Every structure is written in structure tokens, then in C-alpha cells.
Amino acid sequence: MNSVISIANLSKTYESGFQALNNVSLEIENGEIIALLGPNGAGKTTLISIVCGIVNASAGMVTVNGHDIVRDYRQARASIGLVPQELHTETFETVWNTLAFSRGLFGKAPDSEHLEKVLRSLSLWDKKDNKIMTLSGGMKRRVMIGKALAHEPDILFLDEPTAGVDVELRKDMWQVVRELRESGVTIILTTHYIEEAEEMADRIGIINKGEIILVEEKQALMQKLGEKRLILHLGQPLEAIPEALEPFKLSLKDGGFNLVYTYDVQQDSSDITSLLDAIDKAGIQFRDLETMQNSLESIFVNLVKK
Ligand SMILES: Nc1ncnc2c1ncn2[C@@H]1O[C@H](COP(=O)(O)OP(=O)(O)O)[C@@H](O)[C@H]1O
Ligand SMILES: [Mg+2]
Incomplete structure (x- = not known):
């Protein structure tokens, strides 16, 4: 161009x-x-x-x-x-x-x-x-x-x-x-x-x-807008992400109390099923979960706030 x-x-x-x-x-x-x-x-x-x-x-x-x-x-x-x-x-x-x-x-x-x-x-x-x-x-x-x-x-x-x-x-x-x-x-x-x-x-x-x-x-x-986050609120804080969960590229937030999985909205939902399955097998318990979606609005608001 x-x-x-x-x-x-x-x-x-x-x-x-x-x-x-x-x-x-x-x-x-x-x-x-x-x-x-x-x-x-x-x-x-x-x-x-x-x-x-x-x-x-x-x-x-x-x-x-x-x-x-x-x-x-x-x-x-x-x-x-x-x-x-x-x-x-x-x-x-x-x-x-x-x-x-x-x-x-x-x-x-x-x-x-x-x-x-x-x-x-x-x-x-x-x-x-x-x-x-x-x-x-x-x-x-x-x-x-x-x-x-x-x-x-x-x-x-x-x-x-x-x-x-x-x-x-x-x-x-x-x-x-x-x-x-x-x-x-x-x-x-x-x-x-x-x-x-x-x-x-x-x-x-x-x-x-x-x-x-x-x-x-x-x-x-x-x-970016299509990106979603699944946040698992844990009962007990984790110090590190167990090896078995590595393929999911999770991140640990808020002093180990929140486990965050980022995924594409268009992506196959079976990935979430297998993640939850793997979390269960790893013996991790969560109290609650939420999903969040980025929007142009949230990108904009965050950028402008800084
Ligand atoms: N002639 C001027 N003299 C002094 N300040 C001005 C003048 N024109 C614009 N500004 C100031 O410059 C800033 C940018 O204005 P502007 O370019 O009109 O913004 P926008 O179009 O994004 O709303 C504003 O804070 C405005 O008050
Ligand atoms: Mg203007």
C-alpha cells in the first residue's frame, strides 16, 4: 500500500x-x-x-x-x-x-x-x-x-x-x-x-x-474483540499452574485466587469442556466462574483511561 x-x-x-x-x-x-x-x-x-x-x-x-x-x-x-x-x-x-x-x-x-x-x-x-x-x-x-x-x-x-x-x-x-x-x-x-x-x-x-x-x-x-476470558474463582489460592493444565495456557491472577483462560469466541466449545475436565482431575476446586468479552468499547475505554 x-x-x-x-x-x-x-x-x-x-x-x-x-x-x-x-x-x-x-x-x-x-x-x-x-x-x-x-x-x-x-x-x-x-x-x-x-x-x-x-x-x-x-x-x-x-x-x-x-x-x-x-x-x-x-x-x-x-x-x-x-x-x-x-x-x-x-x-x-x-x-x-x-x-x-x-x-x-x-x-x-x-x-x-x-x-x-x-x-x-x-x-x-x-x-x-x-x-x-x-x-x-x-x-x-x-x-x-x-x-x-x-x-x-x-x-x-x-x-x-x-x-x-x-x-x-x-x-x-x-x-x-x-x-x-x-x-x-x-x-x-x-x-x-x-x-x-x-x-x-x-x-x-x-x-x-x-x-x-x-x-x-x-x-x-x-x-481482539472476539477474544473471551473464562475466569475461575478458586476456593484455595494456587501457587503455580499444574503441569497437566499447561496446554491451556492459563494465567494465574489476583494472588492465585483466579485462574484465567483466554479463548476465541468462534472456537470449538469442546475446549472448555476438556479444560473443566482437566481442572477437576487436577483436584482444583472453584467457587464460581464468569466469562468476559472484550469489546471495542472496553479496549477504547481502557486505552483512554490510562
Ligand atoms: N484555537 C484554539 N486555541 C486554544 N486551544 C484550542 C484551540 N482550538 C482547539 N483548542 C483545544 O485543543 C484541544 C483539542 O481540540 P480539537 O482538536 O477541537 O479536539 P476534537 O476535535 O478531538 O474534539 C481542546 O482541548 C481544545 O479546547
Ligand atoms: Mg472536533
């Missing part, structure tokens, strides 16, 4: 003295959907704003399609579309003019075919002559995406695309984003909804207090 955006050692301290980003490095791959997941105030908008040239970095370097965002600002910015967190549209303008004007700002020649394609892909074609103030909230959001795509960028940033949007509209938005990716656009979205990252992303980057604390393929995260 080749990177379309390369972020190296990026830091940002605002004039107030507040450090919003601390040494962030991230490679964004061509054609992927990457979700930057983090709580409010984590630095997501700051990161996006730097890549899009709205905020200056204090340290570090970013290239977009090989163009340095400071030295080659125009080339770098030309390949980026940004849908900001706060929607501000010229409410008296028509949908068509909003897109056409935005395209012009990037110095691109008018191209009604492209604008038609964008509007159709966002199911806005029949609204092209409507004033934005007459549209519903969901449509306004789609107009903002259309505006961001008017100059034919191959990278799209969506900053909290569904914050404050009801569940049904959120699903529509996800579908729109998937279709955009299929058309070859690389998508970086930020969200504080775990479900959104889970649903949409090829990769998930978890950001907290200005640092990226984990970047992983969603599939790999899902495997």
Missing part, C-alpha cells in the same frame, strides 16, 4: 499555551477509510485542520500526494476535500451555485458534468436549483460533501460527519461514504462514536489527549 498522506512527528501548541497534538505520526493509505476515534478535545479537528492548511503546526511535517503542505500548499490542498465539523452554508444560495462556486475557488474550469455526477451520487440532483435554506438537515450535510468534492479531490476529510444526526440519517451517511470510497476516494473521518468507527473504517486510529495511542486494521481489532 502506498501512502497518500504522510504525517510525521506533528505537534501543535496553541497560542494559549495548550498542547493539542504531541508528536503524531500517521500514514494514510490510498483508497482506505480510516476513522480517527477519540473523545471530545482529543485533537481530532486540530489534526485535520493542520493537514488541510487551516491551522499551522508547531512542529513536524505533512505531505499530501508527495506535496509538502507548507511549501507546496496549493498542490497539496487541491487534492483534498474537507467537510468541517461546523456546517456553515450560504443559505440563500442554490445547491448548484454552492458547488460551482467552490470549484471556482480552487481555480478549476467549470465542469457541469462533474457537478452533475457528484450531485447524483449524493441523491441531490433533483434539488440542484433549491436554495440551501429549504433543505433538511441531512440534505444540507450532503450538500457540504458535494461542495467538498466539487474540485475533484481524491482525498476527503469528514470531521464528525454524523455528530448530532439521528440514527436513520447516520446510516444514510455511512452508505454515501461507502459509495464514495468505491469511486476511489480516500476517506479520513473523525468520530467519537465507537459504532461509527466499527461500521465504517478499514483502519481505526485511536487518539487521546493529542496522541495517537493505537492504529490498527479494524479486522484485527475485531479479533
Whole structure:
């Protein structure tokens, strides 16, 4: 995979003295959907704003399609579309003019075919002559995406695309984003909804207090998610795990009072039967047992708590 955006050692301290980003490095791959997941105030908008040239970095370097965002600002910015967190549209303008004007700002020649394609892909074609103030909230959001795509960028940033949007509209938005990716656009979205990252992303980057604390393929995260633990609460503490139980790769916790078995949810349940059998044969007695499942939520909460 080749990177379309390369972020190296990026830091940002605002004039107030507040450090919003601390040494962030991230490679964004061509054609992927990457979700930057983090709580409010984590630095997501700051990161996006730097890549899009709205905020200056204090340290570090970013290239977009090989163009340095400071030295080659125009080339770098030309390949980026940004849908900001706060929607501000010229409410008296028509949908068509909003897109056409935005395209012009990037110095691109008018191209009604492209604008038609964008509007159709966002199911806005029949609204092209409507004033934005007459549209519903969901449509306004789609107009903002259309505006961001008017100059034919191959990278799209969506900053909290569904914050404050009801569940049904959120699903529509996800579908729109998937279709955009299929058309070859690389998508970086930020969200504080775990479900959104889970649903949409090829990769998930978890950001907290200005640092990226984990970047992983969603599939790999899902495997962690599929991991379950069986915890046996013992009547008497064990000093060591008996040899006969070694194949189960158990661990001993809480001063020997808890015996923990980690297994895959998809795994054959006969393994648990044979474990319990072996424990019985080893003469170990337990008072109680419980199972626990990792979820993206628990992974996230643990990471963010640290
Ligand atoms: N212009 C600014 N001046 C000072 N602090 C700011 C400014 N913009 C954002 N911050 C602070 O930086 C932190 C990160 O903000 P932001 O990037 O908007 O986070 P997120 O998008 O993850 O919610 C927050 O604590 C925010 O208050
Ligand atoms: Mg934000």
C-alpha cells in the first residue's frame, strides 16, 4: 500500500499555551477509510485542520500526494476535500451555485458534468436549483460533501460527519461514504462514536489527549474483540499452574485466587469442556466462574483511561 498522506512527528501548541497534538505520526493509505476515534478535545479537528492548511503546526511535517503542505500548499490542498465539523452554508444560495462556486475557488474550469455526477451520487440532483435554506438537515450535510468534492479531490476529510444526526440519517451517511470510497476516494473521518468507527473504517486510529495511542486494521481489532476470558474463582489460592493444565495456557491472577483462560469466541466449545475436565482431575476446586468479552468499547475505554 502506498501512502497518500504522510504525517510525521506533528505537534501543535496553541497560542494559549495548550498542547493539542504531541508528536503524531500517521500514514494514510490510498483508497482506505480510516476513522480517527477519540473523545471530545482529543485533537481530532486540530489534526485535520493542520493537514488541510487551516491551522499551522508547531512542529513536524505533512505531505499530501508527495506535496509538502507548507511549501507546496496549493498542490497539496487541491487534492483534498474537507467537510468541517461546523456546517456553515450560504443559505440563500442554490445547491448548484454552492458547488460551482467552490470549484471556482480552487481555480478549476467549470465542469457541469462533474457537478452533475457528484450531485447524483449524493441523491441531490433533483434539488440542484433549491436554495440551501429549504433543505433538511441531512440534505444540507450532503450538500457540504458535494461542495467538498466539487474540485475533484481524491482525498476527503469528514470531521464528525454524523455528530448530532439521528440514527436513520447516520446510516444514510455511512452508505454515501461507502459509495464514495468505491469511486476511489480516500476517506479520513473523525468520530467519537465507537459504532461509527466499527461500521465504517478499514483502519481505526485511536487518539487521546493529542496522541495517537493505537492504529490498527479494524479486522484485527475485531479479533481482539472476539477474544473471551473464562475466569475461575478458586476456593484455595494456587501457587503455580499444574503441569497437566499447561496446554491451556492459563494465567494465574489476583494472588492465585483466579485462574484465567483466554479463548476465541468462534472456537470449538469442546475446549472448555476438556479444560473443566482437566481442572477437576487436577483436584482444583472453584467457587464460581464468569466469562468476559472484550469489546471495542472496553479496549477504547481502557486505552483512554490510562
Ligand atoms: N484555537 C484554539 N486555541 C486554544 N486551544 C484550542 C484551540 N482550538 C482547539 N483548542 C483545544 O485543543 C484541544 C483539542 O481540540 P480539537 O482538536 O477541537 O479536539 P476534537 O476535535 O478531538 O474534539 C481542546 O482541548 C481544545 O479546547
Ligand atoms: Mg472536533
